[in-house]
Amino acid sequence: MNKYSKLALGLSIALLAAGCSDDSGSDNVAVLPQPEQPQEQQPLALPQSQLESSWFKVGQQAVARAQAQTINNTPGAAKNIILFIGDGMGISTVTAARILAGQQQGLDGEEYQLSFEKMPFAGLVKTYNTNQQTPDSAGTATAIMTGVKTKAGVINVDETVPRGDCAASKQRPLTTVLELAEGQGKSTGIISTARVTHATPAATYAKVPDRDWEYKVTDGDCTDIAAQLVALNAGDGIDVIMGGGRRNFLPSSETDAEGAAGKREDGRNLVDEWLDRYNDGVTNAVYIEDQTGFNALDVAGTDKLLGLFNPSHMHYEADRGNDTAGEPSLSEMTAKGLELLSKNDKGYFLMVEGGRIDHGHHAGSAYNALTDAVELAEAVQVAMDKTSAEDTLIIVTADHSHVMTIAGYPTRGNPILGKVITNDGSGQPEETPALAADGLPYTTLGYTTGRGHADYGETADADERYGHEIDTGRKDLTNVDTTAPGYHQEALIPTSAETHGGEDVGVWARGPGAHWVTGTNEQSYLFHVMARAGGLLD
Numbered sequence: 001m002n003k004y005s006k007l008a009l010g011l012s013i014a015l016l017a018a019g020c021s022d023d024s025g026s027d028n029v030a031v032l033p034q035p036e037q038p039q040e041q042q043p044l045a046l047p048q049s050q051l052e053s054s055w056f057k058v059g060q061q062a063v064a065r066a067q068a069q070t071i072n073n074t075p076g077a078a079k080n081i082i083l084f085i086g087d088g089m090g091i092s093t094v095t096a097a098r099i100l101a102g103q104q105q106g107l108d109g110e111e112y113q114l115s116f117e118k119m120p121f122a123g124l125v126k127t128y129n130t131n132q133q134t135p136d137s138a139g140t141a142t143a144i145m146t147g148v149k150t151k152a153g154v155i156n157v158d159e160t161v162p163r164g165d166c167a168a169s170k171q172r173p174l175t176t177v178l179e180l181a182e183g184q185g186k187s188t189g190i191i192s193t194a195r196v197t198h199a200t201p202a203a204t205y206a207k208v209p210d211r212d213w214e215y216k217v218t219d220g221d222c223t224d225i226a227a228q229l230v231a232l233n234a235g236d237g238i239d240v241i242m243g244g245g246r247r248n249f250l251p252s253s254e255t256d257a258e259g260a261a262g263k264r265e266d267g268r269n270l271v272d273e274w275l276d277r278y279n280d281g282v283t284n285a286v287y288i289e290d291q292t293g294f295n296a297l298d299v300a301g302t303d304k305l306l307g308l309f310n311p312s313h314m315h316y317e318a319d320r321g322n323d324t325a326g327e328p329s330l331s332e333m334t335a336k337g338l339e340l341l342s343k344n345d346k347g348y349f350l351m352v353e354g355g356r357i358d359h360g361h362h363a364g365s366a367y368n369a370l371t372d373a374v375e376l377a378e379a380v381q382v383a384m385d386k387t388s389a390e391d392t393l394i395i396v397t398a399d400h401s402h403v404m405t406i407a408g409y410p411t412r413g414n415p416i417l418g419k420v421i422t423n424d425g426s427g428q429p430e431e432t433p434a435l436a437a438d439g440l441p442y443t444t445l446g447y448t449t450g451r452g453h454a455d456y457g458e459t460a461d462a463d464e465r466y467g468h469e470i471d472t473g474r475k476d477l478t479n480v481d482t483t484a485p486g487y488h489q490e491a492l493i494p495t496s497a498e499t500h501g502g503e504d505v506g507v508w509a510r511g512p513g514a515h516w517v518t519g520t521n522e523q524s525y526l527f528h529v530m531a532r533a534g535g536l537l538d
């Protein structure tokens with residue numbers, strides 16, 4: 001209440017009192033003293049301690065930065081577009097990854113900012129598919145890449161196409177942002193820690209009615225996803241391809257460098273076909289499949305790059321050292337990819353997917369999900385460092401969320417993977433973990449669905465969980481180190497794998513057109529931001 005409303009209240013109380021005490025109240029009202037005319041209003045002085053608070057100053061500086069932010073409203077000003085997708089990187093994953101990254105640097109963690117959280121613009125994205133409240137990655141990636149929301153399970157065909165219907169899919173193809181960029185003579189790239197034929201990377205180039213058609217189709221005369229990648233007819237084809245999924249390019253009769261058999265039943269070796277297609281005497285195409293080949297790559301002399309580093313998905317970042325042949329990290333691939341793509345004066349479109357954040361969650365391992373999310377943030381930092389906000393739009397988002405929650409009232413700086421330890425009100429952490437109503441300690445992070453609790457010690461491959469029985473419900477964690485790489489959080493509802501979550505995801509942006517990333521939008525909106533910022537539909 002300010003001083004004028006106090007005055008007004010005082011006046012009405014005076015009027016009321018006057019009315020009660022005297023019948024000829026109007027006379028009394030007439031003689032009441034008039035309120036002083038308001039003086040020139042003085043700003044309320046803040047206490048010195050408030051002005052000197054670090055929280056106060058940080059907020060002040062942030063507003064000043066926001067005010068100084070320049071906006072480039074010119075369509076086409078984004079010569080380069082880099083789209084980062086953290087597969088399954090919902091809001092709770094971003095928060096927990098931020099805390100983990102901060103704690104890895106010796107901070108409390110909550111105050112830390114991941115690379116993309118320093119970007120000037122952000123918004124929310126509605127992720128549902130046309131036929132599902134909680135989406136899958138094929139439908140969501142299609143929305144981002146084409147501007148058209150569609151069903152779960154289909155890639156770059158619209159919602160009228162029944163899943164798995166080859167003939168119908170051929171009638172309703174959708175063109176992608178990558179194809180548009182190719183059509184303008186830009187260079188293009190896709191980088192993922194998942195198989196390059198997996199739903200999200202596939203949605204940059206393939207059109208199929210079933211995301212599972214990675215190396216063979218089960219209906220009609222459609223072409224599988226790997227074969228579409230090699231045959232892509234847009235511009236001069238994708239320039240940089242790095243990720244996993246080697247088995248989908250090799251015939252079942254062949255064994256690869258890491259001892260795994262190919263999956264293809266048509267006898268084709270798509271790696272050889274790709275090399276034949278792009279080593280045409282004009283361009284120099286290079287295939288690599290391990291860390292040694294990656295390190296030895298001659299960027300200046302390479303026009304097209306195909307890097308397939310694992311038979312299936314690449315390793316989780318925390319488990320990468322255990323790869324047989326050695327493989328680069330997501331941030332290393334991003335750096336190399338940008339060096340190759342930036343050779344084109346017309347610019348480029350690059351999609352980078354942290355594909356295994358999703359897989360860590362599905363296996364019920366917050367450890368793997370979060371360490372892969374932190375690595376995605378590292379890859380974004382590489383892109384922010386290697387490009388200019390003057391001509392490069394960077395968008396960071398997730399395709400969908402997961403059912404991981406951040407629960408209880410852990411004290412500030414409590415290990416994010418640890419058991420909940422509260423504080424005594426003065427901020428002093430209690431000596432022992434808080435106990436739930438069942439008398440047992442509990443972790444801050446937990447899952448609603450999934451295979452449930454397991455403790456594999458130092459094992460940093462979350463997929464170990466699938467080799468053991470589902471075990472949901474409460475466990476006695478008193479003597480369990482829940483921060484160990486091999487710890488899998490408790491889950492409430494037993495499902496064969498932990499499930500996606502249906503709430504909105506975040507989107508962050510920097511560069512020309514980044515200010516259009518604001519508010520709450522349908523996921524398909526992101527295509528239009530990229531298309532307009534990049535002048536791709538002109």
Ligand SMILES: [Zn+2]
Binds near residue numbers: 358359
């Ligand atoms: Zn998933």
